[in-house]
Amino acid sequence: MINRNMQLLFDGLTDAFLIVAATGEVSYANPMALKALPITIGEHLTVEWLQSQISAIQRGYLKPPLTFEIELLEKIESNNQFKVVVLSSPAGNDFMVVLRNINDESIYRNVVNNLAEIVHLELVEPMNHFLVSVKESLAKFDKLGIPGLGLHESIARMSEEGNSLAVLLEQVATFATVFSSTPLVDDSRILVPALISDVVFATKTLLVGGRITISLSGINDSLPVIYGNRRLLVQALSGYMHYLAERLDGDAKFLISAQTKGNFISLSIANYDGVIPASTLEDMLPMLGGKHPGNFDHLGLSLPIIKRVIELNGGAVNIEERGGVFVKINIELPVGAPSCETQETAMAQALRYAEDFNTLTQRQANSPSQ
Amino acid sequence: MDAPFRLRVLVVDDQPELRKLVRLTLESSRIQVLEADTGISSLDAVRQLKPRIVLMDVMMPGSMDGLQACKMIKDDLRLSDTKVIIMTARGQQVDIKEAKAAGADYYLRKPFSPLELLDTVNRLGQVQ
Numbered sequence: 001m002i003n004r005n006m007q008l009l010f011d012g013l014t015d016a017f018l019i020v021a022a023t024g025e026v027s028y029a030n031p032m033a034l035k036a037l038p039i040t041i042g043e044h045l046t047v048e049w050l051q052s053q054i055s056a057i058q059r060g061y062l063k064p065p066l067t068f069e070i071e072l073l074e075k076i077e078s079n080n081q082f083k084v085v086v087l088s089s090p091a092g093n094d095f096m097v098v099l100r101n102i103n104d105e106s107i108y109r110n111v112v113n114n115l116a117e118i119v120h121l122e123l124v125e126p127m128n129h130f131l132v133s134v135k136e137s138l139a140k141f142d143k144l145g146i147p148g149l150g151l152h153e154s155i156a157r158m159s160e161e162g163n164s165l166a167v168l169l170e171q172v173a174t175f176a177t178v179f180s181s182t183p184l185v186d187d188s189r190i191l192v193p194a195l196i197s198d199v200v201f202a203t204k205t206l207l208v209g210g211r212i213t214i215s216l217s218g219i220n221d222s223l224p225v226i227y228g229n230r231r232l233l234v235q236a237l238s239g240y241m242h243y244l245a246e247r248l249d250g251d252a253k254f255l256i257s258a259q260t261k262g263n264f265i266s267l268s269i270a271n272y273d274g275v276i277p278a279s280t281l282e283d284m285l286p287m288l289g290g291k292h293p294g295n296f297d298h299l300g301l302s303l304p305i306i307k308r309v310i311e312l313n314g315g316a317v318n319i320e321e322r323g324g325v326f327v328k329i330n331i332e333l334p335v336g337a338p339s340c341e342t343q344e345t346a347m348a349q350a351l352r353y354a355e356d357f358n359t360l361t362q363r364q365a366n367s368p369s370q
Numbered sequence: 371m372d373a374p375f376r377l378r379v380l381v382v383d384d385q386p387e388l389r390k391l392v393r394l395t396l397e398s399s400r401i402q403v404l405e406a407d408t409g410i411s412s413l414d415a416v417r418q419l420k421p422r423i424v425l426m427d428v429m430m431p432g433s434m435d436g437l438q439a440c441k442m443i444k445d446d447l448r449l450s451d452t453k454v455i456i457m458t459a460r461g462q463q464v465d466i467k468e469a470k471a472a473g474a475d476y477y478l479r480k481p482f483s484p485l486e487l488l489d490t491v492n493r494l495g496q497v498q
Contacts, residue, residue, distance in 0.1 A: 012387055187429070189437075189460075189468070224433045260433065336409075337429030346387045348459075352481035353391055360395065360484045 015100050015347045016082075020045050020054060022093035036072060036082070036099060053086055054095050064088045064095075069102070087351070096354070098347060127166040134159040187337065188230050192223040192258050192265065195233060199256070202238035203245075206252075212245050217257035224335035226265055228315075233331075236310070236317075237269060240329050244271055264315070265335050270328040375402035377495040380419065382412040382436065383427040383457065392425060395484040396491060409434030416443055416452060422495050425478075425487075428458040428465075437472040444473030453494040457482065 007028065010017045016033035020026055024044045033039065037047055045051055049070060056062040066086040080101075087096045134155060141152050196219050206212045237256075245252045248271070255270045310317050315333040377400070381392045384407050393403040404419055406412040409430055416424060424443065428436040440454045453475040458465060461479040469477050476490055 008390070189428075189435070189465075225435045225438060227429065263431075263433065334431075335433050336431040336435055346385050348481040349388055349391065353484055356483045356485050360488070363485070 010350060013347055013350070015098055017099075017347070017350075018097050019089065020050075020095045020097060022058070022095075024051070024054075027094065033097075033099065050084075050086075050097065057086065057088070057095070072099075089354075096351065098351070100347075127162060131159060131162050131166060134162060187227045189337075190226045190228060190230050190233070191221070192226065192267070193219050193221060195226075195230060196256055196258070198230070198234045199237045199241075202234055203241050206242065206245050210251070212241065212252040212254055215253070215255045217255060218259050219256065223258055224260055224265055226333045226335055227337045228310075228333060233310075236331065237267070237329075240269060260335065261332070263335055264332045266330060266332050268328055268330045375400050377401045377423070377491070378404065378419065378421040379423045379425060379491060379495075380404045380406060380412065380415050380421040381425040382406045382409070382415075382430070382439065383425075384408065384430045385427075388427070388457075391484070392487065395487055399488060399492075401491060401495075408432045409436060409439035412439050413442055416449060417446075420449075420452070422451070422453065423491055424452060424454045425491075426454055426456055426474075428456060428460065428469075437468055437474075440469070440474050441472040455490060455494065 010028070010030045013030060014032055016030065016036045018026055018029040018033040018037070018039065026039050026041050026043060026045050029037070029039055029041055034041075037050075039045060039047060045054075053062065053066060053068075057064055057066065064087055067083065069081065069083050072080045072082055082099045083102045085098045085100075087098070088094075089096055138152070138155055138159065141155070196216065200207070200214055203212065203214070207214065241252075241254060253272050255272055256268070257270070258265060258267050260266075310331060310333065315331060317332075318330050320328040320330065379392075379396060379401055381389050381403055382405075383389050383392075386407075389403075389405045389407075393405070396403050404415060404421060406415045407430070409432060412424065412426065413434075415421070424440075426436040426440055430436055434442075436456060436458070440456060443449050443452055443454055454473065455476045455478055456469040456472075456474040457478045457480055458469075459480040466477055475494060478487065478490065
C-alpha cells in the first residue's frame with residue numbers, strides 16, 4: 001500500500017506513474033497514468049507492451065531499470081511519444097513505471113536535423129547542379145563566339161546570383177548541423193556580464209581592425225541571472241554586430257546595454273553612429289518581425305532561427321529603426337530558471353524518497369528523542 | 371504535549387512537492403520547517419525568522435535564483451550563523467564551484483535521499 005504522503009506527491013506530477021504488483025494488479029496509478037493508459041486501479045494490467053516487459057523482468061530476461069520509448073495511441077490524441085522507465089520497487093516485488101511525454105523534445109531535435117538534411121538535399125545539391133549547367137552554357141557561348149544580344153551578361157549575372165544563394169544555403173545547412181547536437185531550449189545558468197564578455201570576444205576581428213567600437217552600459221553583477229543557451233545568444237548578438245558592421249557606411253559605434261524590466265532582462269545593441277543603408281534595414285525588418293516588406297537574400301536565415309530559439313526560451317526579439325539611420329536590436333529574456341525542469345526533478349526526487357522512506361521511518365521510530 | 375522544535379530550517383523551492391517532502395522528513399525529527407518559494411521571499415524570511423539552516427534550490431523563476439539569494443545571505447554579517455545548503459539537480463563541477471563561490475556550506479544533489487538530508491541538517495545544525 002502506498003504511503004499517503006507519497007500518493008499526494010505522485011498525484012501532483014505531470015509524469016504518468018503507476019505501481020504494478022507482482023500479481024499483475026495495478027495497485028496505484030496517478031491521474032496522468034489513468035489519462036495515458038487504459039488501466040483501472042485494483043484490476044489486472046492489460047496493457048500488452050508493458051505486461052510483456054514486466055513479464056520479461058520477472059523471468060530474468062531483462063534487468064531493471066528498463067528504459068525505452070513508445071508511441072501511445074490508445075487514449076491520447078496528440079503529444080503521444082513517451083519515454084518509459086520500469087523499476088523494481090525497493091520494497092516487495094512490485095514494479096514502478098514512469099512515463100514521460102517527450103514529444104516536444106523529439107520535435108525540436110528532429111526539426112533541426114531535418115532542416116540540415118532538407119536544405120542540403122533539396123536546395124544545395126540542385127543549386128550546385130544548376131550552377132554547373134550555367135557554367136557549361138557560358139562555355140558553349142564563348143566557344144561559339146556569339147557576341148551581343150546581352151545573353152552572355154544575363155547568364156553571367158544569373159550565375160553570380162546563384163553562386164551567392166548556394167553559399168547562403170550552405171551556411172544555413174552548416175548552422176543547422178552545428179546546432180543539431182545542442183538543445184535549442186537550454187537551461188544553462190548565464191551571468192549577463194560573462195555573456196557580454198563572450199559577445200565582445202566574438203567580435204574581436206572587427207575590434208582589432210578598428211571597424212567597430214563598443215561601449216557598455218548597465219552591465220554589472222547585480223543583474224538577475226538568466227537561463228538559456230549561452231552559445232546561441234553569443235551567436236545572435238555577435239552575429240548581428242558582424243552583419244551590421246559589414247553594411248554600415250562608415251565605422252560602427254555600438255552600445256550594449258542591459259536592464260531589468262520586471263521579470264525580464266532587456267539586452268540591447270544600439271548603433272549610434274554610421275548610417276545604415278535603407279536597403280539593409282528593409283532586409284532586416286521582415287526577418288525580425290518588422291512591418292516592412294523586403295527580400296531575404298542578403299540576410300541569411302540565422303536570425304530567424306535565433307529569434308525562434310529565444311521565443312522558445314520565453315523571450316522576444318525586436319528591432320527599432322529611426323528614420324533609417326539608427327537601428328537597435330532588443331532581446332528580452334525571462335529572468336530566473338524555466339519551470340519546465342521541475343516535474344522531471346520532482347519525479348526523480350519522489351522515487352529517491354520512495355527507496356529510503358521505510359528506513360527513515362524505522363530510524364525515526366527507534367530514535368524518538370533525536 | 372509534543373516536544374519543542376530543536377532546530378529551525380527554511381526550505382526554499384518553487385516546487386511545493388519538494389517542500390512537502392522536506393517537511394515530512396524533518397518535522398518528525400523535531401525540526402521546524404518554514405517555507406519560501408522564491409529567492410526574494412527567502413531573504414525576507416531569513417532576516418525575520420532567523421532559521422539556523424536554509425535549504426536553497428538553485429533554479430527558481432523570478433529575479434533572484436538560489437545562488438544569488440545564497441550570496442546575499444552570506445554577505446549579510448547579521449546572518450553569519452546561518453548555514454546554507456544548496457539543493458540542485460545540476461551536479462557538474464562548474465555548478466559545485468558556483469555554489470562554493472556563493473558561500474554555500476553544503477551541496478545536495480537532487481534527487482537526494484531523505485537520510486542524507488536529515489544527516490546533513492543534523493550535522494550543520496549543531497551549535498558550534
